[in-house]
Amino acid sequence: MRVVLAGGGTAGHIEPALALADALRRLDAGVGVTFVGTERGLETRLVPARGYELDLVPAVPLPRALTPQLLTVPGRLAGAVNAVAAVLDRVRADVLVGFGGYVATPAYLAAKRRGLPIVVHEANPRPGLANRLGAKLTDHVFTGFPDAAIPRAEFIGTPLRREIVELDRLSMGDKARSWFGLQTDRPTLLVFGGSQGARSINEAALAAAPALRAAGVQVLHVVGAKNTVEHEPPPGDPQYVLLSYLDRMDVAYAAADVALCRGGALTCAELTAVGLPAAYVPLPHGNGEQRMNAERVTAGGGGMLVDDAELSSDWIIDHVLPLLHDPERVAVMSEAASALGTKDADITLARKVLEIVR
Structure with missing residues (x-):
């Protein structure tokens, strides 16, 4: 055939x-x-x-x-x-x-x-x-x-991909964080904008970097192959790891507690399959499908939603940072996300x- x-x-x-x-x-x-x-x-x-x-x-x-x-x-x-x-x-x-x-x-x-x-x-x-x-x-x-x-x-x-659907985030978490040079015992935020990246997400996350670090949060940030950043966070602890592109998103999912990302169909499908809670920032143009994708997940309790125009470093500090310091809430949202995945x-x-x- x-x-x-x-x-x-x-x-x-x-x-x-x-x-x-x-x-x-x-x-x-x-x-x-x-x-x-x-x-x-x-x-x-x-x-x-x-x-x-x-x-x-x-x-x-x-x-x-x-x-x-x-x-x-x-x-x-x-x-x-x-x-x-x-x-x-x-x-x-x-x-x-x-x-x-x-x-x-x-x-x-x-x-x-x-x-x-x-x-x-x-x-x-x-x-x-x-x-x-x-x-x-x-x-x-x-x-x-x-x-x-x-x-x-x-x-x-x-x-x-099988690497995604067969991923055991809990058992792989420590190894995945070490693979990126991250500490195994710190809350971890994964930031990415899909295969093309997302400028607004990149700028908001980088602006929030000092506050995230001060709160003990480490960040794995995939900026996208077509994007560049003007000011990278200086070396320090907790780590803020910047990558232009990443083929092994399964390892990134295993390393993270929460994601900050777009609401593309593939992104929503992968995050629900692995049970990773996320703050979704739907693409502000197109025919609105990214918002619909994300709303299905957030309505089921597997994430939160913010308009691209409303996303800022302050929003991340006010909404994502408290979530990262609430393991019980993260666990509940993870189970809710998993229930929606195929x-x-x-x-x-x-x-x-x-x-x-x-």
Whole structure:
């Protein structure tokens, strides 16, 4: 069996696709897996690093409004559809599984042209344009969010890496903190903004660094590969560890007591799977899906929510710092977060794909 996976741009599209690929291989080592992506996305680094074949096709961003750019779409889209169809022909694909992003639209159209089964996975409560199109071309639609606004969809959760779903944070905590050069007995805050980072979160956390240190809190801060910081905290104790990017987020989750982060679908899925409480700062633009993701977790008691415009060093000091000094409250929130997580979506989706092809 040969499966082609289409999903690119951010880790939120790529990581679930990689988790599905791993699950397919676990169920049937003979399954052939090929990714299609674009040169502008993180897939160019993440996919080859996990040992999978990646074919690049032209990116075709679709404008959300009637603009002059819309006039250039048909020709560029046709070229991208032809490029994906060539990949499908070359690998003799049996099925196309799409996760959204720029590459998904031409992939769905190419699979439809070739008469291949199409499977769509949408991680967000509000699907993007590509997956709205894909859902019209197939009956095999699965979601990572309950009651997602996509017709005839089945909720299964978001496929996650085994390193995440099999993580035992309590048993790994001391080792994980030592791995980052942190003390094993101090409250630990993990700060990150997703695969691209988040400037507002970075600035607020760094401004709160002196107060966090004075309160005995250590910080592991992943600023994002595309971000730089003007003023790093000086060396001192407790540690304030700054990293530009981190591949082993499972180790970071194990090291932390609380997270400060965005509300992306992948972030919420991973934090609930491992039971890590978080202060969520939804992205202030887009179609509001990050707020919906975070509200589901916070309504269930697994975190707190703050608008991007309201986030500041004072907010962190007033809300996150007291939580870090309240182990009982952290434990309650951790259990609440865990109750909302799903850990088997990768295997569930892999079995669905195999059944659909057969």
